[in-house]
Amino acid sequence: MDSSRGVQWMLLLFEIRFFVIFTLESIEIQLFNEVIPLAEKFLPSFGFFLNFPFKTVPFHTFVINFNFCAAQEGCKPSWSSSPCPSFNTTLYGRVRYLLNGQTVSCKGSCPSGTTAVLTCQEFYSKNNNKIPRCLKNGTWNLELPFCAPDCGKGNSVAPLVVFGQSASPGSFPWHVALYNAVEEEHEFWCGGSLISQFAVLTAAHCTWQVKPEKLLLAFGKFRRELNIMESHVQVIEAARIEALESYQDASGNYNGDLSVIFLKKSVEINRFVRPVCLDWNLVHIDIQLSEGTMGAVLGWGITENDTFSEHLKLLYLPVVSDINCIAQQEIDFRKFVTYTSFCAGFANGSGVCNGDSGGGLVFWDEESQRWFLQGLVSVSPRKSGTPHCDPFYYTVFTKVSLFVNWLKKLKIDKDPNAVAEGTEGGEPEITGTRTPERTTNDPRDPYSLIRKYFEKYPAQVGKKQLNFPHSQKILDLLQRTDVVEGFTPQKDKQTC
Structure with a gap:
């Protein structure tokens, strides 16, 4: 044994909730309490001595209401500061x-x-x-x-294909079907993309002069018809629609062709319904919208047989440069290719068409293993003599990432109903206030008595010799019947 430390003693008290280790040079008091199941150490540098053996007060009085070191800077537990x-x-x-x-x-x-x-x-x-x-x-x-919904994750990554194929349920779980009430019956209207639990992004021409109370949105839908039951589908009413104030539809050449539909209630996130990622910091836009990059688009649009698809279709399309897109388009259509849009597709009859409007064009990011929304199906040339699009021309998409600041202002990740009532949803409330310090006016509280004693007789901080008079008076105070008996400790407002 190290002779410099002298004889070491350990006193075990209160059912292994409190013990004291002391030597000739120092004293160590360790506590176990019900709030923190770890030993917390009190190391008084001023030194005081506990007579051995000695009488003590009850455990709850000693530990909860009395802190040996509260009155001295030289003796503080590791959590004596405010919790x-x-x-x-x-x-x-x-x-x-x-x-x-x-x-x-x-x-x-x-x-x-x-x-x-x-x-x-x-x-x-x-x-x-x-x-x-x-x-x-x-x-x-x-x-x-x-915790926010994990964006851009599907149940599986579909193989790269050029021509349309049926999309497997849950592979692109952000795709949404919009239904508009026409003559009291809801008809399929457009596609959209879930961008938060409370909001869907679609093309503004899909919501132009449409009242939100007439819209129904179906999530996790695979079959086009609304009345076809699917076990995992969620159908939610629209609460309100937001579009750019400058949007003028056809008279404005569909510039800024995007709108946000807020939901009356949040969707339930599961393997069939999850949001797509947005390029909030514009990290991916240059790479993903470079010429030749392949993106995926889904829809129930017109097929090669000039009929709507009954099942959700998936199509991969390459991005086309503005120069090549404009050169391939008819003169009257070129005005729709602007700074707020881009072109994608094949000029071989396999492009998107009527019914695909508002659907998202998404791009895979290998590093994050997520899909990012960069485009919304906007406009394409019509086939001569028909009201249908011409799939042998490139399609124009709205450039979503140019509008991220506008989307941030809309607070798409907040519950619109809670915001209206003055309380935000989504993020948890964080409080940084301090807990009030423990106070008591009970004259029999041992904590108050010991504190008053140290204020009157300060311990000699830093000295190695044991201060027997101080320790004896502490014990006397603790053993006073008028201090301990009948004293009901207040419920502590601090951890200790």
Whole structure:
């Protein structure tokens, strides 16, 4: 044994909830409590001595209402600083609190050094991987991440094909069918893309002069007809429609041909209904919209037989440069190719057509393993003598990423009904306020008595010799019957 430390003793008290280790040079007090199932150490540098053996007060009085080190800077537990408020319950996820690598229970507040780790439920992911830590001043150094629907993920990646084929259910789970009430019956109207739990992006010409109360939106749909039952389909009414104020439909050459339909209630995210990713930071637009890049589009549009497809079709199309697109188009159609649009397709009869309007053209990102929405089916030339499109010409798509700032202002990830009532949905509320310090006016509270004692007789901080008078008076105070008996401790507002 190291003679410099002298004889070491350990006193085990209170059913292994509290023990003291002391030497001739120092004293170490360790606590186990019900809030934090780890040993927290008190290391007083000023030194005081507990007579051995000695009488003690009841456990709950000693631990909950009395902190040995509260009055001295030289003796503080690792969590004697103000605790941090625990985070409010987060949607679609679970928060686990860790201290020194062990799980702890933060009921109302957490000690300093605690980290908060968020785990999201299936089909959701964190908006970032940052881990908040509780600081000694009683605040978290970071906001808690929130769980958002995992975007751009399908059940499978379809093989690359040139001509249309039936899309398997769930392979592109963001595709939406729009139905408009015509003479009291809802008819298939356009396609769209789910971009959040509360919003669908489609072409503005699909919602031009259309009242939202007449629209129904079907999610997870594979068959075109609304009245054909499919077990995983969700049908939701539209709440409101937002389009660019400058949009003028045909008279404006379909410039800015996009609109957002907000839903009356949020969709349920599952393997058949999930949102597509948007290129919020314009990281992918240059690569994905470069000439020859292949994108995927879905729809129930006109087939080669001039009839609507009964099943959802998938088609891969290459991006075409503006120069080549304009050169291939008829003169009267060239005005529709603008800065806010781009062209894609084959000039061989396999392009998109009537009924595909509003559907999304998505591009695969190998690094993130996600699909990103870059285009919306907008306009294409008509076949001579018919009201139908001509699939032997390139199709014009709205360039979605040019409008991300407008989409941000619309707050598409917020519940529109909650926003109207003054409370935002989606992200959990983060509180950074400190918990009020513990106070009591009870004159018999041992905490108050010991604090007053140290204020009157300060301990000699930093000295190695044991201060027997101080320790004896502490014990005397703790053993006073008028202090302990009949005292009902207040429920502590702090972790300790």
